[in-house]
Amino acid sequence: MEMLLNSTARGADPASLAALYQGIAMQSSSLHEYMCPQCGYINAIAGSEICNMYLAQYANCYSCDTKLEIVPADGMNEMINLVISEADEEALFR
Numbered sequence: 001m002e003m004l005l006n007s008t009a010r011g012a013d014p015a016s017l018a019a020l021y022q023g024i025a026m027q028s029s030s031l032h033e034y035m036c037p038q039c040g041y042i043n044a045i046a047g048s049e050i051c052n053m054y055l056a057q058y059a060n061c062y063s064c065d066t067k068l069e070i071v072p073a074d075g076m077n078e079m080i081n082l083v084i085s086e087a088d089e090e091a092l093f094r
């Protein structure tokens with residue numbers, strides 16, 4: 001299951017990612033914001049998009065298009081902390 005989810009996310013093309021962002025924009029009540037470590041742009045992911053705690057998800061920064069790895073982790077008061085890092089580009093495209 002982990003393998004399947006990861007390969008699906010990595011195979012997403014920019015068009016489908018743009019559609020994903022539009023879907024997120026309509027669900028403003030459950031947005032989780034995270035800052036791009038590359039350019040500092042504040043991206044957002046919907047709570048409904050986070051389905052696997054502690055399992056990395058991938059998204060492109062909306063501003064600089066850097067591929068980001070997002071790992072949801074439990075925070076305080078039932079909040080979700082998002083741990084963001086740059087995905088390994090060479091591994092992704094090899």
Ligand SMILES: [Zn+2]
Pocket residue numbers: 036037038039040041061062063064065066
């Ligand atoms: Zn960025």
